[in-house]
Amino acid sequence: MRNDNGLCSSGYCLGIESSADDFGVGIASFKGEILANKTSGYIPTEGGIHPREAARHHAEVADKMLNEALQEAGIKPVDLSCIAFSQGPGLGPSLRTGATVARALASYLDLPLIGVNHSVAHIEIGKLQTGLRDPVTLYVSGGNTMVTAFEAGRYRVFGETLDIALGNCLDVFAREAGLKHKRGLPLGASIEQLALNGERLISLPYVVKGMDLSLSGLLTAATTQLQRGCRLEDLCYSLQEHAFSMVTEVTERALAHTEKKEVLLTGGVAANKRLQSMLKIIAEEHNAAFNVVPLQYATDNGAMIAWTGVLGFKHRLFVPIDESFVKLRWRVDKVEVPWIQ
Amino acid sequence: MDTIDKLDRIVLLKKGAEASLFLTQWHGRKAIMKVRYPKNYRPKFLDDRIRIYRTIHEPQLMHDAKVAGVSTPLIYMVNVPQSTIVMEYVEGEQIKQLLKVAGKFERNELCRRIGVSIARLHKQGLIHGDLTTSNMILSLDGKVFFVDFGLGEKDSELEAQGVDLHLFKRALQSTHFQFWEESFQSVLSGYKSVLGLELAEKVYEKIREIERRGRYVEERKQ
Numbered sequence: 001m002r003n004d005n006g007l008c009s010s011g012y013c014l015g016i017e018s019s020a021d022d023f024g025v026g027i028a029s030f031k032g033e034i035l036a037n038k039t040s041g042y043i044p045t046e047g048g049i050h051p052r053e054a055a056r057h058h059a060e061v062a063d064k065m066l067n068e069a070l071q072e073a074g075i076k077p078v079d080l081s082c083i084a085f086s087q088g089p090g091l092g093p094s095l096r097t098g099a100t101v102a103r104a105l106a107s108y109l110d111l112p113l114i115g116v117n118h119s120v121a122h123i124e125i126g127k128l129q130t131g132l133r134d135p136v137t138l139y140v141s142g143g144n145t146m147v148t149a150f151e152a153g154r155y156r157v158f159g160e161t162l163d164i165a166l167g168n169c170l171d172v173f174a175r176e177a178g179l180k181h182k183r184g185l186p187l188g189a190s191i192e193q194l195a196l197n198g199e200r201l202i203s204l205p206y207v208v209k210g211m212d213l214s215l216s217g218l219l220t221a222a223t224t225q226l227q228r229g230c231r232l233e234d235l236c237y238s239l240q241e242h243a244f245s246m247v248t249e250v251t252e253r254a255l256a257h258t259e260k261k262e263v264l265l266t267g268g269v270a271a272n273k274r275l276q277s278m279l280k281i282i283a284e285e286h287n288a289a290f291n292v293v294p295l296q297y298a299t300d301n302g303a304m305i306a307w308t309g310v311l312g313f314k315h316r317l318f319v320p321i322d323e324s325f326v327k328l329r330w331r332v333d334k335v336e337v338p339w340i341q
Numbered sequence: 342m343d344t345i346d347k348l349d350r351i352v353l354l355k356k357g358a359e360a361s362l363f364l365t366q367w368h369g370r371k372a373i374m375k376v377r378y379p380k381n382y383r384p385k386f387l388d389d390r391i392r393i394y395r396t397i398h399e400p401q402l403m404h405d406a407k408v409a410g411v412s413t414p415l416i417y418m419v420n421v422p423q424s425t426i427v428m429e430y431v432e433g434e435q436i437k438q439l440l441k442v443a444g445k446f447e448r449n450e451l452c453r454r455i456g457v458s459i460a461r462l463h464k465q466g467l468i469h470g471d472l473t474t475s476n477m478i479l480s481l482d483g484k485v486f487f488v489d490f491g492l493g494e495k496d497s498e499l500e501a502q503g504v505d506l507h508l509f510k511r512a513l514q515s516t517h518f519q520f521w522e523e524s525f526q527s528v529l530s531g532y533k534s535v536l537g538l539e540l541a542e543k544v545y546e547k548i549r550e551i552e553r554r555g556r557y558v559e560e561r562k563q
Contacts, residue, residue, distance in 0.1 A: 151518075152518060156518070157511075158515055162551065163554055201386050203387075206387070209470060209504055210471045210472065210492065211473075211508070212508060212511070241384050241387060245383035245387060248382050248383070249380075252358035253358040256356070256357050256358040257358075257475070278382040278383070279382075281381060281382040333515075
């Protein structure tokens with residue numbers, strides 16, 4: 001059904017997410033319903049994400065995920081109005097695998113292709129799921145640690161890590177401590193469990209620089225203490241308290257600076273209850289609403305790409321297939337967001 | 342002996358993230374009372390450490406900044422247990438507001454003077470730690486005042502100087518995105534006029550290195 005201005009008032013967008021270790025396919029309706037959200041995660045046998053191995057995993061599961069998503073949504077490929085894909089930022093081999101699938105679908109079905117910024121998608125699905133309209137967003141994951149808020153056409157970065165991401169810091173520490181993935185639980189969850197039995201707060205570096213923060217020194221110090229034989233539970237507790245206090249402080253700074261009235265927590269680390277409780281406190285102190293994005297939409301997922309694809313479709317942000325290169329370092333503040341105001 | 346408790350907290354001027362600023366009177370003078378209230382989101386041990394550290398270091402750095410030739414408010418009193426600082430109220434206008442209304446020439450001249458002040462701090466081994474246009478005031482008699490040294494430190498390393506300037510660049514990008522590039526160029530020209538071309542170039546190279554270290558920066562190496 002097409003309006004006079006050529007915009008569809010009903011339709012579906014299929015979104016593909018493949019920026020890191022997860023391959024996800026989501027389907028969103030133009031009204032904002034998430035009809036399907038399928039994810040397959042690549043779990044390394046040892047160490048962190050090996051980009052080539054992750055890409056191989058994505059290629060292997062792609063058709064299965066696509067079929068499952070279409071089945072779950074109860075629609076056929078011909079019902080789709082557009083194909084969206086995570087165009088960046090992320091790991092090259094992973095991104096390219098998702099992009100290849102998206103290009104193939106778009107060209108076979110003759111549908112417009114929409115390149116979505118991964119970070120923008122995290123914020124947009126968070127808003128859709130929580131009902132917040134104009135939040136200060138803390139996005140903390142294995143690859144990202146940033147505080148953003150909308151101002152003058154874009155999501156501006158009001159604070160970010162100067163070196164490694166929060167999830168990366170926790171993951172590396174967990175591996176140093178010999179923790180293993182348990183039944184698909186992320187390593188951060190193991191740290192959270194151990195931290196509950198922490199009894200002593202060990203003094204570690206606390207590095208807030210302006211609105212930004214640095215986590216690499218904290219990781220090195222915690223690892224050194226571990227090698228010196230410090231109790232693991234105490235270290236997990238101390239690492240969390242220091243790192244989370246730092247991100248909470250910069251979020252509070254952005255909140256005070258922008259004077260917005262909503263705080264949104266998203267990304268894989270958003271699942272941590274301790275981090276949630278800290279942010280809740282600062283939100284209350286500034287009379288702001290606080291919401292955590294539900295886990296299946298907070299970690300990398302296809303639904304967020306599909307929904308941001310819907311927003312992009314309405315503003316005809318199509319990308320020709322021969323120009324649909326992936327952008328490994330596509331900062332969130334480089335992206336125009338025409339659907340707000 | 343004057344005590345903090347006797348002072349009236351007349352008006353809450355600003356409830357920042359890190360501290361609350363009250364307008365008060367100090368022996369008949371208009372004064373600012375800066376109070377770092379406990380943050381109960383972080384453990385008391387860590388919170389005390391951070392608040393005491395910042396309350397002690399801020400006045401010291403403000404004093405050192407004056408020696409370096411950068412205007413900062415006079416310190417009237419410090420109370421460490423209550424993490425409170427009483428200081429001069431500087432009459433004037435926030436640079437953040439001024440840049441928004443100033444003409445191009447005036448704006449660039451202000452930025453150049455800011456660059457001069459930053460260089461004077463760095464030359465003296467001082468790092469402000471939170472350079473933003475909200476933390477700078479143009480006083481009624483035309484001086485550029487730097488305030489809020491809470492995140493500052495004494496450090497003569499190139500790395501610290503690079504981060505300091507990089508953060509100011511980021512502050513310009515997020516707050517004054519319409520003209521940040523031109524403003525930052527003016528800041529750098531003022532900076533260079535104090536430190537000399539050779540030293541300034543080293544700091545610029547450091548800024549580029551710091552940016553490449555960040556996540557998802559276009560010029561980052563593979």
